[in-house]
Amino acid sequence: MTTPLEKARKDPESMKARILAVARRIFGEYGFHGTTTRMIAQEVGIDISTLHYHWGGKKDLYESVVVDINKDLRQKLIEVEEVIHGLPLGERMAISIDMTTDYLFDYPEVSNLILFRYFGKTRQEGNFDSIIPEFTADIARSMGLARDRKNVPPETTMKVLAVMNSIHNFISGENFFRPMVKVDRERYIALVKETLKFIHIPAFTQNEAK
Amino acid sequence: MTTPLEKARKDPESMKARILAVARRIFGEYGFHGTTTRMIAQEVGIDISTLHYHWGGKKDLYESVVVDINKDLRQKLIEVEEVIHGLPLGERMAISIDMTTDYLFDYPEVSNLILFRYFGKTRQEGNFDSIIPEFTADIARSMGLARDRKNVPPETTMKVLAVMNSIHNFISGENFFRPMVKVDRERYIALVKETLKFIHIPAFTQNEAK
């Protein structure tokens, strides 16, 4: 079976894919309720009816966007895991932070949408959380905090969430935070990496030394 | 001069204040675009025209909510500062985390709205950021990272942001994270405090030892 999303991911030039790409960005900036189908259609340069033809309703498109983004992020995390495999924990974390941060600054809508889903409600009936894969367990294993994906203790899940969210915050909040520190984009990215390492690495490596 | 907001804050029984209290909660849950004036009016048990009579437009009400919440948070931070004054850094951070976390779990809409403003855009003309006080400089001083409110270096601002956001994340994301760790509310709150201390205290105290 081929879902509409899979089709769109295969051919990035297709109308389906073009709409999806724009929808990712706009939904990421304004959230579900802050986005109108007209905003997306106009940005793509098409009529709203064309958008509906390809994706059905607004909610369907939003769900596809969320799934699409989670697939991309999962893929990136696998890539990171391959690079850091076998290194000592401190290095593993530093490299993970660098790679993940670089990736997310290239696709900030990923962070945006993940945070939107964490912190906001959508006054829409069913939540479609079942289709979203769970990363925390994999990251926990990758950090040496859990042996297998099953039975990760709550304490560990919380720690992983703290690290991941900290990254998303700085990417997604760039428009707000960067004016506060008054630096250009390049410097901001460097500051983010530096800060993340400063905050997170000591907690885990100090613990390891015990 | 007495602004509508100040009047409402004085008499919590007044219609103005009742509307404001509900608006805080609803705006916090659904964001600006996700909230309708009818949702708020219905929750208060009044007609929308009554809401408009007291607060003008939706945007005016939202601005008042944002200001109200920031005043509350600032007040709380002053309270915390008085308690931790003079203690060693590790203790100061532990107590700050406990007090702030307890407060925010009582008023989660504070975290909700702060995060909404960080991470989401509002397709509305002027942003009214000027009216929002800036906390980071005060917190930086309180943590011994800066001597005065002026000229706080970017590195320091970033560290403070990391800590504050980390707290807001766990409060605002409770609906999403708590099911993940499968614990009751009380246990979740304990886990949050524990995790925050685990993550943030080593970074700053280790640095101090140098």
Next chain:
DNA sequence: TTATCTGTCCATCAAATGATTGAATCATGG
């Protein structure tokens, strides 16, 4: 009592918004 002011609601408006219909256009295979 009467006049005035405040607060509340009912009815309604105008714009925005998600969605659909049907005609026109384009592509592809026969």
Next chain:
DNA sequence: CCATGATTCAATCATTTGATGGACAGATAA
């Protein structure tokens, strides 16, 4: 070339939503 299906758009609908006008009730002061 023609038939068929896929794609696109203009026009339109129904509902939602922010907002207002005017009637009405109650309090207060003259």
